[in-house]
Structures are given as C-alpha cells and as structure tokens.
Amino acid sequence: MFFTYLRRELRRRRKAALVVASGLALGIALVIVVSSVSSGMKQAQGKVLESLYGLGTDMTVTKAATPPKEGSGSTGRPRFKFDAKDADEGGKEQSSDRVMVQGFQTLSSSTVAKVDGQSGVADAVGGLSLQVMKVNGQFERGEFEKAPGTDGKAQPPGGSDQQNGKVRGGGADFDVDSYSVYGTDVGKLDLGPLTSSRISEGRTFTGSESDAKVAVADASYAKEKKLSVGDTVTISGTKIEVVGIATPESGDAAANLYLPLKRAQTLADAKNKITTVYVKAADSQQIGAVKSAIQKNVSGTTVTTSADLADTVSGSLSTASDLASSVGKWLSIAVLVAAFLVAGLLTSSAVSRRVREFGTLKALGWKSGRVTRQVVGEAVVNGLVGGVLGIAVGLGGAYAVTAISPTLTAELGSAGGQSGGGPGAMGGGPGGALSDSASKALDISLTAPVSTTTIALAVGLAVAGGLIAGAFGGWRASRLRPADALRRVE
Template identity: 75%
Template structure:
C-alpha cells in the first residue's frame, strides 16, 4: 500500500517533484565539481613539490644559515697559469662550489635516521660548477713614425722606441651548471627519484666512487650528450650512463654523480648539504620535525607543508578560490536547495489538506501520514541526487578535458641563503625554489565524493520530508474536511 500510494502521488505531482529534485541536483553538482577541483589542486601542488623533493620524501634537513658579516661573502675566484708569451692556447678552469656554502657532517645523516618516527634518511651534496674557458691573445706593438733623433735614438733621446700596442685581449666563455651528489646505495630517496630513466640505466649500489654520471634530459639535449659520452668536471672525465627525464616540473640538477665523487670535487669530504627524510607515518611528520630540531642543533627542517606555503602564482590563487569561495558557495547553494525543497514540500502538504484529512478519517494515523510525506520527499531527494551526480561528473569531465594550465611560482621562503647561479643554499630543494612551473589542472572524482553526493541527496530528502511531515502531523480530520478547495 505504501509504495503504491507513493508511486501514484509522485506521478500526479511530477512538476513539483521535478522542481524539488532540480534544486537539490544543482547544489549537489556544485559540491561535486568544487570537491573534484580542490582534489585536482592538491594533486597539482603535489607535482610541484615532488619536483623539489623527490618521491617518497617527507622533509629535508639542512644546516641553519649563519649570519654573515659584510665583506665575508664567498665568491668564486679563478686563476690561470702563466703561458709562453708566444702561445695563444685556450685556457680553462672549473670552480666547483657547494651550493649555498652550507654543509652538514655526514654523521648527521645517521643521527637523523635514528630519530623516533624516521623510516629512512639519506644525504646528498648539491654543487654549482662555473667553468671559465677561453684564451688570451697577445697584442702587437706598433712603433710610431718620425725617424731617428739626435743620439741615434728613434723618436727622441730616451733610447726607448715610442709606439703603442694594438690588438690582443681576452675572450672567455662562462658555463654555469648544477651537479648533485647522490647516495647510490639508497636510490629510493632524493631528488633523482622524481625523474624517470628514459635511456641507459641508473647508478648501481657498487658505484659509490665510480666516475659515472646521469644527465638530465634537457641538459643532455642542450649539450648534445648521449650514452657513452664523457663529461669533464674539474679535469675528471665521467661517462654518461643514463638520461633522466623529470616526471613533473624541472630537474633538481643538470648532472648526477655518486656522492663520494661530489665530495672529492668540492673538497667537502664527509659533508652533505641536504638530508632527505622519510617518516614512518605521514601523520607524524610534524612530530618528527620537532624531534629533529630539538635533538640536532644547527639544522633547519623543511616539510612539504612548509614548501607549499611558498607556492604562489595562478595555482595558489585558484587553490585559494576553490577552498574559500568555492566551498562556501557550495554550502550556501546546498543550504538554499534544502530550504527550498522543504518549503515546497510543506506547501504541497498545505494543498493536500482534504486528502490527508480523508485518509485520517479512514483510519490513517498521523505517523503513517508523516511517513508517506517523508517517503515522497526522500524519493525526490534521490532523484535530485542522481541528476546532481550526472551534472557534477559532466562538470568535472569538462574541467579535465579542457585541462587549464596553471603556473606555480616557488619563492625562496624556505630559509636558504642565496647561492651561486641564482639558486638557494641547502640542496636541490632550494635550488629549484626560484622556478616557475606549468601544471595542468584536472578534476578527479573519487568514490568518497560520490558517497558524499548520495548522502546529501538523502539528507535533502529528509530535510524536506521533515518540513512536510511536521505540517501533515498537525492536521486534524475535522478541520481538513471542513475546508473546500
């Protein structure tokens, strides 16, 4: 009887039911789109942070930057040996510097790894190489005319020829690139993990001090490097064994070499610039950060959340818009849809006074009438939910299909000291902090979002049913039957 009466009443009042369902559908669709776009923003931000950290890294530990007095800033210096005066041979000099000039002892890696909540820790050394190459050209002495003067000395009586030097000079090229020393025994951590080896291979665990190098794909293309070629750094030739292509953002460095080789090149034995840390549980990151800062003095700990605060540009603007305006708009529209659905249902009950009065006169109790009204409202809510899910999925698909490009500008807010080449001290995570990355926005719809939509649909139906049921329960048969429509 319940379902028969329910079906008949919904068929009789199709237009009113459609209006209620459409209002709920609009609110639910907006919630789905906003939730999906917010999820897409989070994934886009994760891509940006992965380009700085590497996959699996929860935080980095660097040396706290010390205040420098005026005139104490380190600057690169180049010296060239004297050559034969008749030689115009090309001269070259490499200056290998620790990026930011701030290092930690390698023993700090073990101390960090021993902290409670740390799953693994690995050290790395970020270097900046400035290569100056070119040649000096000897000038030619040109004697002035004028013949010999008294005393047999040309041009005067000093005994020295008069004239000037013409031509000559110097022509030098400056090449600036980054090198990262990675711990080859732990390939699962560090910035190289955010790149995929697209040609050749990565390092072997046995190549802790081998003269091998993995080149970033963009740098290899620029310098026309291929597998088997050699790259010379400070007189040492390194064989190219692999080409790495970043999976998101830019590469952390142009070249990757074993950590010991990087330490030797920069005269930084047993030193690292960055310690990459993986926590045992993502929920304990803040606690691990506090423990490291408390137990290991002179260090700066930077988490993904800290770096996320430095992200600006259109990605940050869109994220703030989706988080604040979008979510509040969803709440307002949804509340309005619930209210309208409730008022329309209550109004429909008012127009059915004689019907409910007759049913009560025939023996229907107030509870049964209320259940009938609530049942109709819940069905309207479920219909609205189905329409809303369809509209929401269409909106999310449209965002993903268009895939608008957002820019993420990464400022140097992580506390690093300005280093050579415009980078930031403390390793690739900070060296990359001056970049602008393009990220494609998507709007993935999760099962949780669909479940939320269904829950909202049922809630909307119950809210509308509560309005109508309360009104229906207050009807008295005698008053209802006296009313003439």
C-alpha cells in the same frame, strides 16, 4: 500500498518533483566540482613538492644559517686564475672550472646517522648539491701601431700617441657555463630528489658505483647539450661517463647531472660533507614530533617539512587553491543550503495544496504518522533523483576541467631565510633551502579527480536534502485535522 501510492503521486506531480530534484542537483553538482578541483589542487601541489623533495621524503635537514664572521672578507664567490700563455705557442685557449657547494653550507656525513637514529625516523639519506661554473675562451694579443713617418726615428720622451704609436685591438672572449650537480647515495636510491624522475634511457646507478666516474643526466639538460648514453662530460678535469637519462615525472629536475656521492665529494674537495639529509618518517601523522626531535637532538641544523615548503608556494596554483578551498567551499555551502531550503519550502507548499487529499485520507483512517511517512518518502525520492542528476552534472564538470587541463604556475619562494639545502638551492631547490633572491617556477596541469568519498558525500547530501524537505512537508501534514481539511472541500 505505500510504494504504490508513492509511485502514483510522483508520476502525477512530475513537474513539481523535477523542480525540487533540479535544485538539489545544482547544489550537489557544485559540491562535487569544488571537491574534485580542490583534490586536484592538492595533487598539483604534491607534484610540485615531489619534483623538489623526491618521492617518499617527508622532511629535509640542512645546516642552520650562520652569519659571516667580521673581518673574514670571505664571500664564497668563485675565483678563476689563468696562466700567461703565448699565442705563438698555441696557448691562446684558456679553460678553467670551479666546483662549488651550493649555499656554501655543509654538514658532516655523520649527521645522517644521527638523524636516522631519532625516534620516528624510518630512513635517512645524505646528498651533496653542487654548482659547476666553467669558463672557456681565449685572450687576443693586441698589435702595436706605429705613428706615420716615425720609422727608424727616435721619439722624444713624453710624445703623444700620434708620435709614439699605440696598441690597437686585442682583448678577451670567454664563455661561462653553469650547471648543477647532485651527489646521491647509490646505496639508497629510493629516497631523495632522483626518485622523482624515471630512467628513460640507459640505467641508474648500481650499489657498487659509490665512487665511480658515472653520471645520470637530466633529459632536458641532455637534450640541450646533445648528450646521450655513453657520452662523457668533463668536470674539473675528470671525465664522467653518462650511463642514464632521467626524465622528471613532474616539474623540473633537481639537478642537471647526478653523480655518486663520494665522486661528487671528491670533485668538490668536500670529503665526508653533505648539504642535505632527506628524511622519511615512520608515521606520516607524527612528522611534527619527528621534526621537533631532530631539532632538539641534532644541533646546528634546520628541519624543513613538506608543509613548511608548501607554505612558500605562490603563483596561480596558490591563488586557485585558496579560491577552491575558501570561496569555493563557502559558495558550495551557500548554494546547498539554498537548495535545501527551496526543496523544503516547495514540499511544504505542495502539502498545502493537498489539503483535500490528506483530509480525505485521514477521514478514511490514515494516521498522522502514515501521512507524514508518505510525504517524507516522496521527498526522499525527489532527493535521490536530484542526487543522481547532481552526480551526473558534477562528473561532467570534473571531466571538463580534466579535459581542458588548465596550466597553473607554482613559484617556490624563500622558505624563511634558510640556506644550504638541496639541489637547486641557489635557484630554489629542495629542502626549503632557498635563497631570498631566487625562486623556481613550475607549470602544472590541473586535473579534477573524483573519489568514491565524493560520490558517497553526494549521495548523503541527496538523502539529507530529501529528509529536510520531507521534514518541512511532514510537519505541515501532521498538523492537518480531517474536519478542517474537509471543511475546505467544495
């Protein structure tokens, strides 16, 4: 009887039911779109951090910044020295390169073991970030030009240029090439920046190549320099064979070239030195506690978590994320509350127009509770219909965002005066070790994934909307008296 009457009443009031369902659908659809876009923002930010940190990395440990000593006069700037070579002896070509530690701040390799021994640390691995600057070019000898009419004649002292002649031409033409190199521990390739790239050609390092003269090149750098598997690059006079090409999964690569850690230390004359320790926590919920333990027990270090690094992300990604998490959230709540109120008021208004009907039903023996259940049942069905429509519209909106895939820019700025750091530290790299004057921009395509949790939330909102609307109408219906209702019957 209940469902039969319910079906008949909904069919008889199709227009009113559609209005209530449409209002709820609008609010639910907006919630789905905002939730999916917010989820996409988090994924995009995660991609930015993965491209800098490496998959599985929860935090990095770098050397704490130390002020320069007074009167030291050391700036850490590269110096190049060229021997004098006579052009007639074929010595015009000059070439020199310098392999420098990025940030000029290093830790002892033993720091990795200290960090790995801290409570809550699942794994730790060290890395060495380098910058190579290569200067290549030649000097041109100038030519002495004699003054006219001075052949074979002695020149008076202090004569002018026209009298004595002068040197014309000459000079120098040098090309400066700079690229980044990252020394990675070949025994733990599952942690660190290289894990955010996939090997698209060739192979990665093997465990036996801890000091081998081999390299994995970033795909963009390999394309720029026309490198392929089997080619060689020369670093500080050492020929290195390219054994693999790595393509970043998202964003930019951490370095142009990856070398085994010991080989990188040898090239930089930094034996048993590292710039960064990449740390994986045993429990992602205890990252803060692990950070505190490392800072307390490993002196002279700075610990940067992914959350710290995320705070430095700016650009359109940050702006859109703020809008989605604040403005979008409150807009969704406002629209949803308005939809619930409108549904409740429309249901209550419908009850007022059904005074004769409910009065007759009560006169026939219907209890107030049964009338209330009837009104609530109709409202819940309207809510479920609105939920189905809202889910359909919300999924369509999320699909549209994913299909369009708007490009957002994430710019990684300074992480608060830290130095040293991982690959790219001089240009904004992993570990939060960014220079104050440098930044790294990444382009990320936005998607709007819809999770089952979001769908469940939409269903819950639909039921809640129906119950709220039913509560309005049921309360109004329960107050009707048969005599008062029938008195209005004409």
